[in-house]
Amino acid sequence: MSVNDLGDGELATSSLLNQLIESLQCLPGVGPKSAQRMAFHLLQRNRGGAKSLSDVLNRAVDEIGHCKNCRIFTEQESCPICQDASRIRTTICVVENPADVFMLEKSTDYKGLYFVLMGSLSPLDGIGPQELGLPILEKRLAEEAVEELILATNSTVEGEVTAHVLSEMAGRQGIKTTRLAQGVPVGGELEFVDQNTIAQAFAGRKTY
């Protein structure tokens, strides 16, 4: 019997432990080693934390769905942002991910509404207009008094294509679209900015 066999045999005494280690690997950036560390930590030192984690995780997966208006994560039918009467209802900002909403809420004074696509158009990955909920957004544009659609999708090829499709969709209904500005990063030096970004920044310069 080799040393390796012994190691495996030891772990195999608890198949539940193995299952836990394997399950933890579904988290981003967690490989077998970190998963093992996490599992031992939870069982050895923090069983209370493990219990509450498993309860919250269970409830979150069961109860958190998408807001019927903006598709952001919420356990209610409509999210707090959509329900907030003080928000400006004539502007909708379209983003790719729920994390983008949190970023914009934290760093800007935007007071309008959102629409979360949960991705960007990528035909080769099987993500088309239906998957991004574009028909839902189109219906909203038709039924609500929207004046401006802010296209805050990523500056990747897929993000640009998505923004283009959205602008065509809004254009059909006569709604103005705006796109996030692209340019020199705050605190950055021109010398180290790539050519395309400089060109964009130069074209989009504004009165100072």
Add this chain to the structure above:
Amino acid sequence: MARKVQLQPAYCMHARAYRESSQIVDMLTPGHGLIAAVHRGSRKQRGANRILFTPLLISWSGNGELFTLTHVESQGARHFDLPGMSVVGMYLNELILRLTPKSSPSQGIFDLYRSVVMALGGNEIPCENLLRLFEIKLLEKTGHGLLLDREADHETEIQPHAVYRYDVESGPVRIGQSGPAWNILQGTTLIALQSPLEMKHESRGAAKKFMRGMIDQHLGSRPLRSREILQFMRMTPPD
């Protein structure tokens, strides 16, 4: 020993996220056909996503089906920047990935792709005509060439005002009357498809319907997803 391939011309067909910061890229090369490779750490590099529709020089190493990219540099500027064109470009890429066999070298397919993306950026030839040229040539180079100038007997010339039923296996067969099926078409459409770049506006609709049906024959049951985006963009406003 791991095989190393140095500085090959290539175009990226598709890049999808892999693990934390890498991507798996599908590259079209003339000497090695379609290859899939891991591009390590590429999502952390600024502008990594701009490799689509850009002529590249790439090096890779490894064995088996998934290689490791060791070097990527652009060989020139991106062929087009308009997002509207990128949708069309994605359609070309999807066709290549769906119709071309993996790792089978083809200078012809590479040259065809390069000339069509360059022309799309040039904006001088109508986009629809370029797409028909690409579809016809790609079918030809993947062993599904069309018979457009003769009937299925390979002798009788196509008559502009006659009606034909295109049989996928053998070619156009003259029939009595027109019908709604994708493979029933006028002689004028077949003649227009012989030189797609010069196609006039009036032939484009019928040519598109025919080519669409023909491509579907070779794709199997899974539809083309980029077509859905193009269709969504052309939708009429709701009443």
